[in-house]
Amino acid sequence: MNQFIKNQPVVALLLLIAFAVLLFCFVMPALNYWHKLNTVQTSIQVMEDLSLSETILLRLMEFCTGLGVFAIGASIGSYLNVLVYRMPLGLSVFWKPSHCPQCGQTIAGSDNIPILGWMKLHGRCRSCQLPISAQYPIVEAKAGLIILVLFFWQTLSGGWNIPVRIPNSYHGFVWIIFYTKWDLVGLLLLHGFLFYTLLTWWLIEFHQERIPRYSFLSASIFVLLTLSIWQKLSPVPSGFSQVIELSRTNPVTGFVSGLLGLGCGGILGWVVQWINRLQDKTSNQSLATHYFTALTGTVLGWQAILIIVLCWIPLGLISNLFQSEDRRRIPPHAIFLILVSLHHLFWRLIYEQVFLKFSV
Numbered sequence: 001m002n003q004f005i006k007n008q009p010v011v012a013l014l015l016l017i018a019f020a021v022l023l024f025c026f027v028m029p030a031l032n033y034w035h036k037l038n039t040v041q042t043s044i045q046v047m048e049d050l051s052l053s054e055t056i057l058l059r060l061m062e063f064c065t066g067l068g069v070f071a072i073g074a075s076i077g078s079y080l081n082v083l084v085y086r087m088p089l090g091l092s093v094f095w096k097p098s099h100c101p102q103c104g105q106t107i108a109g110s111d112n113i114p115i116l117g118w119m120k121l122h123g124r125c126r127s128c129q130l131p132i133s134a135q136y137p138i139v140e141a142k143a144g145l146i147i148l149v150l151f152f153w154q155t156l157s158g159g160w161n162i163p164v165r166i167p168n169s170y171h172g173f174v175w176i177i178f179y180t181k182w183d184l185v186g187l188l189l190l191h192g193f194l195f196y197t198l199l200t201w202w203l204i205e206f207h208q209e210r211i212p213r214y215s216f217l218s219a220s221i222f223v224l225l226t227l228s229i230w231q232k233l234s235p236v237p238s239g240f241s242q243v244i245e246l247s248r249t250n251p252v253t254g255f256v257s258g259l260l261g262l263g264c265g266g267i268l269g270w271v272v273q274w275i276n277r278l279q280d281k282t283s284n285q286s287l288a289t290h291y292f293t294a295l296t297g298t299v300l301g302w303q304a305i306l307i308i309v310l311c312w313i314p315l316g317l318i319s320n321l322f323q324s325e326d327r328r329r330i331p332p333h334a335i336f337l338i339l340v341s342l343h344h345l346f347w348r349l350i351y352e353q354v355f356l357k358f359s360v
């Protein structure tokens, strides 16, 4: 019993997970099934006609996969914490056993489990008892959530939010994972990479360190190469391939699409800094803003970064207006990150509203 009280946060977390399993895997399918029994079905839904036990099984599989995806994301988050600490110091970013930043003691494997390890130790180092920053589990949870939302919203939905690409009408766990739709998996990995890189940069800035230039260069070269090899990962046509009549599967198409996004992002980053300097002559002159906008443009295309920055400029101006002397202003790149996330959730709708209305 004593142990039970000692591990309160872990117990609360386990109870929460149990509750979620119950709701998602049993209560919701049962309600759905009951609803179906009481309504006359008009359309033929062959694949949707699962029995209650099949639905429960499917939901359990989805839940376990979700938990697995979250765990993978949280582990990546754990590595991001390492990057945030090591990159500005110029230390190696390759794997090395984690150690306590205060006393240097190597952290045991069982204490190094994302989120749970920190909770188990009540946020203190096992050897020196000094507090370990809550940033560690928070970043791990954020990283887990990012990939979890992408997985359900973008991948299992059959690419609902991806513009131009026709969403898979057969979607869900069986149709996307068992009969793997590889382009959706690729998009999940690429977009996960974008969000994780932006999060890492933002955390480095938050600690008032400088984002290393090599991290931007390597990330953009990696994305450009990926887009050249796998053109389906840039679903929105850049317009360039239509002009010189290149096929959508030509490596040049993917590369140019990324490059146009990179250039557009870079220029927009310059515009944002120019506006900032008009307001505040002392505003920092670092290249960080260019890194954020250029990488986002490379991954999502010039159309996406244009829309995001056009929303970002007025929001930045408003947040500056409300900034008082004593209160710290909202970091502009935090607003950018939120805008990129929101844009991503409704990417298809935004793209159709803005770009398809004006084209023939």
Ligand SMILES: [Zn+2]
Residues within 6 Å of the ligand: 100, 101, 102, 103, 104, 105, 125, 126, 127, 128, 129, 130
């Ligand atoms: Zn320590």
